Amino acid sequence: MAFALTPERERQVDDIVTRYPERRAALLPVLWLCQRQHGWISPEVVQYVAKRLELSTAIVEGVVTFYTMFFDQPVGENVIWVCRTLSCDLRGGKAIQEHLERKLGCTPGHTSSDGKFTLLKAECLAACGQAPMVQINDDYYENLDVKLLDRILEAHATRGSEAAAAEFATSARLGSIRASKGRAASTAPPPPTQEAVRLASQPPPPSDSKGEG
Amino acid sequence: MVATMQPMLTSRYGLPDSWKLSNAERAGAYVIARKALTTRTPAELKEEVKKANLRGRGGAGFPAGVKWGFLNPRGGDQVYLVVNADESEPGTFKDRSIMTQDPHRLIEGIVISCFAIGAHVAYIYVRGELAFAVRRLERALEEAKQAGYLGERPFGIDHAIEVHVHSGAGAYICGEETALLNSLEGRRGEPRLKPPFPAVKGVFGMPTIVNNVETIAAVPDIIEMGGDTWAMLGRLPGDGGVRIYGVSGHVNNPGLFEAPVGITMRELIDDYAGGMLGGRPLKAVIPGGSSTPVLDPRRKVVAPNATDPLHQWHGQSEIDVPMGVDTYRALGTMLGTCCAIVMDDTVNMVEASRNLMRFYKHESCGQCTPCREGTGWLVDVLDNLCAGRGKPEDVDLLVNISNNMMGNTICAFADGTAMPMLGMVQKFREEFMDAAVNGVPEGIRHDESARRMVEGWT
Numbered sequence: 001m002a003f004a005l006t007p008e009r010e011r012q013v014d015d016i017v018t019r020y021p022e023r024r025a026a027l028l029p030v031l032w033l034c035q036r037q038h039g040w041i042s043p044e045v046v047q048y049v050a051k052r053l054e055l056s057t058a059i060v061e062g063v064v065t066f067y068t069m070f071f072d073q074p075v076g077e078n079v080i081w082v083c084r085t086l087s088c089d090l091r092g093g094k095a096i097q098e099h100l101e102r103k104l105g106c107t108p109g110h111t112s113s114d115g116k117f118t119l120l121k122a123e124c125l126a127a128c129g130q131a132p133m134v135q136i137n138d139d140y141y142e143n144l145d146v147k148l149l150d151r152i153l154e155a156h157a158t159r160g161s162e163a164a165a166a167e168f169a170t171s172a173r174l175g176s177i178r179a180s181k182g183r184a185a186s187t188a189p190p191p192p193t194q195e196a197v198r199l200a201s202q203p204p205p206p207s208d209s210k211g212e213g
Numbered sequence: 214m215v216a217t218m219q220p221m222l223t224s225r226y227g228l229p230d231s232w233k234l235s236n237a238e239r240a241g242a243y244v245i246a247r248k249a250l251t252t253r254t255p256a257e258l259k260e261e262v263k264k265a266n267l268r269g270r271g272g273a274g275f276p277a278g279v280k281w282g283f284l285n286p287r288g289g290d291q292v293y294l295v296v297n298a299d300e301s302e303p304g305t306f307k308d309r310s311i312m313t314q315d316p317h318r319l320i321e322g323i324v325i326s327c328f329a330i331g332a333h334v335a336y337i338y339v340r341g342e343l344a345f346a347v348r349r350l351e352r353a354l355e356e357a358k359q360a361g362y363l364g365e366r367p368f369g370i371d372h373a374i375e376v377h378v379h380s381g382a383g384a385y386i387c388g389e390e391t392a393l394l395n396s397l398e399g400r401r402g403e404p405r406l407k408p409p410f411p412a413v414k415g416v417f418g419m420p421t422i423v424n425n426v427e428t429i430a431a432v433p434d435i436i437e438m439g440g441d442t443w444a445m446l447g448r449l450p451g452d453g454g455v456r457i458y459g460v461s462g463h464v465n466n467p468g469l470f471e472a473p474v475g476i477t478m479r480e481l482i483d484d485y486a487g488g489m490l491g492g493r494p495l496k497a498v499i500p501g502g503s504s505t506p507v508l509d510p511r512r513k514v515v516a517p518n519a520t521d522p523l524h525q526w527h528g529q530s531e532i533d534v535p536m537g538v539d540t541y542r543a544l545g546t547m548l549g550t551c552c553a554i555v556m557d558d559t560v561n562m563v564e565a566s567r568n569l570m571r572f573y574k575h576e577s578c579g580q581c582t583p584c585r586e587g588t589g590w591l592v593d594v595l596d597n598l599c600a601g602r603g604k605p606e607d608v609d610l611l612v613n614i615s616n617n618m619m620g621n622t623i624c625a626f627a628d629g630t631a632m633p634m635l636g637m638v639q640k641f642r643e644e645f646m647d648a649a650v651n652g653v654p655e656g657i658r659h660d661e662s663a664r665r666m667v668e669g670w671t
Contacts, residue, residue: 019377021291021417027399028382032341053399066401066578068383069341081342085303086503086568087461087554092660092667099668123385123572124303124503125342128461128552129468132660132667138344145667171345174313 003044009033013052023053027063031070040071076111076118078156080104081135084121087128092145096132097121099146103153116157130170137161139169221434221455222427223471226314232349234356237317243362245433246321250328250368253436258329262432264440266453268474271297271388271425272305272502272549273625274452274538278440281330283412286420293421294327294335295397295411296429299381299388301340302502303572305552307457308426310469312339312346315430316353320376322429324357324367325436327374330422334375337426338393341382350378385576389624390423392578403580404624427457448475449537458536459552460486463493463560463662475540478508478532482555490662493557497641498532500541501549503569504629506636507562508532508546516543546636559661562641563648566634567595568659573630581622588630590614598645601652608645611638 005013012033017026030053034045041064050057064070071079082097097108100119104112108121127133130142134149139161141152148168155164166172225231225240234242249258263278286292296319300308311319323335339347354376357363365373379397381387387396391405394416415421431454435443444453458470458481466487478498482488489495497507508531516523522543526534534540541548556565574588594610597603615631615638622628638645660667 019375022398024399025397025417028380028396032380032382062401063399066384067341067381070382084568085572086499086565086659087304089568089659090462090554090556090560091467091663094658094660095664095667122342123575124301124305126300126302126306126309126340128304128306128554129459130306131461131467132663135342140342140345145669147669169345171313171348174345 001044003034003038003042003048005033005037005048009037017053024055024059026053027055027060028067031060031064035070040074042074077116078136078161079118079120081120081122081125082108083123083125083127083131083133083135085124087124088131088133091131093132095146096134096144096149099149100134103150117153127170136164136169139165139171141168142170218455218471218473220471222311222318222430222457223315223469225318226310231314232316232353234317234353234360237315242317243321243324243357243360245437246324246362247368249325249436250370250372255329255331258325258436261436261440262329264444265431265435266440266444266447266451267428267431267435268452268538269425270307270427270431270456270550272302272504272547274548277424277428280412280424281422283410284330284420284422285413286331291334291417291419292330292332293416293419294323294330294332295390295393295416295421295423296323296335296337296426297388297390297393297423298337298339298343298346298426299385299393300343300426301385301388301576302504302550302552303569304461304499304554305459305502305550306461307459307469307550307552309343309346310457311426311430312343313349316350317357318430318433319350319426320353320357320363322432323376324362324374325432326422326424326429328367328370328372332422333373334377336397336416337376337378338387338397339378339380340387341380344380347378347380354378384578385572386578386624386626389626392624393423394421401578403578404626406623431455446473447537448473449535449540451539452537456551458485459550460555461552462498462555463490463557464488464555465490475535475537477535478553479510479530481536481553482532486555489555489557491557493559493662495532495555496558496560497556497562497565499554499556499633500536500546501551501553503554503572504633505541505547505549506545506633507640508544509640512640514544547632557662560659561648561653561657562637562644563595563598563653564657564659566637567592567599569633570595570630573626577626577630581627583618583621584627584630587614587618587627591630591634598648599653603649603652605646605649607649608638608642611645 016029046060050060084093108119111118132144133142152168230236267277268274367374384402386392387402389404392402396402411421447453452474461467464486470485510532512531514526516527538548570591574592577584577588579585615634618627618631
């Protein structure tokens with residue numbers, strides 16, 4: 001069956017192509033739009049994008065297969081990327097993965113039998129200071145332990161990914177910092193989950209010595 | 214010397230809704246851009262950035278002012294500014310905080326930089342995973358445009374500036390500037406041969422300046438203070454200003470910290486990051502992202518001659534040398550992004566190497582044979598060592614493979630794989646030899662020190 005973007009997304013494509021002097025440069029943004037609508041980049045999506053941007057399907061496929069985040073096969077309702085690169089691994093990344101495997105009953109690269117979650121291993125997601133962490137769909141969930149992870153999974157399964165993100169994702173946390181300490185240089189140790197507050201209240205180095213101890 | 218440092222780059226992070234224009238403006242956002250665009254010339258602005266000794270914050274440490282100086286557009290050329298926000302180097306997590314907590318500082322830096330280098334269009338290339346940062350940036354750009362700080366006539370002057378956010382899609386190599394440009398053009402993110410350098414022929418065949426997020430975010434303060442003054446904030450000559458340090462791994466308080474250029478690794482770990490997790494001993498630290506060779510606190514600096522760049526620190530531990538682009542190069546490592554991965558004595562360095570080499574194997578773009586094959590070979594050999602299938606010659610094989618990767622490829626990815634591998638073998642050789650004979654002890658894992666917290670044991 002032929003693929004088509006919704007009229008609203010079609011308008012977005014029209015806008016996107018104006019941002020670049022060459023039409024081809026819109027390829028990644030348009031693929032993103034398609035994946036958000038369709039869930040993955042099917043052969044029909046490739047056909048559509050090639051036609052829309054006046055490219056050959058080979059060029060579109062070459063790009064799709066190069067980038068890790070474009071799915072060339074269907075995925076579950078939610079996609080969980082568990083970061084296993086060194087910084088996360090030092091803080092329990094493996095424990096998080098093992099817990100996910102037990103909960104979902106599948107190994108990385110597979111989807112839980114209810115179709116709700118696809119589990120994937122990720123290389124560094126640039127959240128090293130908030131390790132261990134996972135990315136679920138578009139959002140980061142950081143400073144995890146297994147209890148918190150259980151609540152996050154539960155929220156996704158029962159209330160959907162938007163509600164889960166609004167409650168647990170880093171984006172929601174960084175949005176609610178206004179309610180916390182503000183920028184006062186407090187002496188109390190900041191809560192470990194709020195990187196911004198920590199930044200504003202970190203101490204200066206105690207002296208100018210070259211530190212022999 | 215800075216006794217008590219007021220945060221600069223991060224000064225607005227803790228404000229309520231710091232990412233909203235009205236709040237950022239109350240704390241001074243865009244005052245400097247307005248002044249710069251309406252009262253200064255592009256040449257003056259470029260000169261300030263040059264004087265600031267601003268070393269690129271993306272890892273290579275190239276002086277930003279010098280890079281800008283390479284631009285020499287011919288008539289009819291459109292100059293582009295591309296902001297590299299493809300932060301993916303393992304251990305590095307600083308740029309996202311600028312985009313989510315103070316996007317207007319980045320945009321202000323972009324406006325000033327575009328005016329200085331004569332660019333009318335800027336692209337911010339954000340790694341695909343950071344959808345949240347993209348949302349924040351796009352919202353902030355809309356606000357700035359409505360306020361008249363972007364668009365046809367920013368601050369009423371005749372120099373149009375458009376800024377677009379472009380999402381990547383999960384490829385570490387797109388942080389390499391020419392791979393990034395290919396990706397921006399809608400191609401596979403494979404690095405290009407240099408020369409021509411981007412400043413001559415970059416995106417869409419036009420002169421292009423590619424700068425890291427933190428580099429551009431530093432520009433407003435440089436213009437406001439004057440390049441000379443900003444340079445003095447750093448503790449090292451030729452390496453100016455303040456920067457955002459990150460610490461991850463086995464410390465009590467991992468996170469981001471703003472400090473002058475030139476603090477030591479020991480200060481960073483003990484004074485900023487709260488010391489080692491559970492008070493365990495420090496075994497090794499990767500100073501600035503996974504491509505920078507590891508530091509071993511037991512090792513002393515050997516620089517007996519007065520002409521040695523590190524002579525001042527002769528006999529001291531490696532982690533007591535100030536963190537600067539040039540000092541760390543003299544130490545045989547690299548400053549990189551200043552985001553350290555700290556490991557305590559529970560970590561097996563063969564396992565740690567295997568973890569990192571898997572990353573490189575996964576992320577090699579596959580264009581050049583030494584890199585595509587070499588990264589795979591390194592993982593195979595390390596797999597054998599860890600599984601007890603290794604032999605002592607394998608340790609030298611790791612060195613051999615690394616040496617054959619270095620300098621033999623289009624971009625620096627292979628060097629960035631080989632250097633940390635060589636550093637590991639050089640500094641922890643006995644551990645590799647032990648693994649070659651006995652394998653890595655069964656059941657050993659990196660997260661032994663943190664597992665209790667994560668799994669919630671009591």
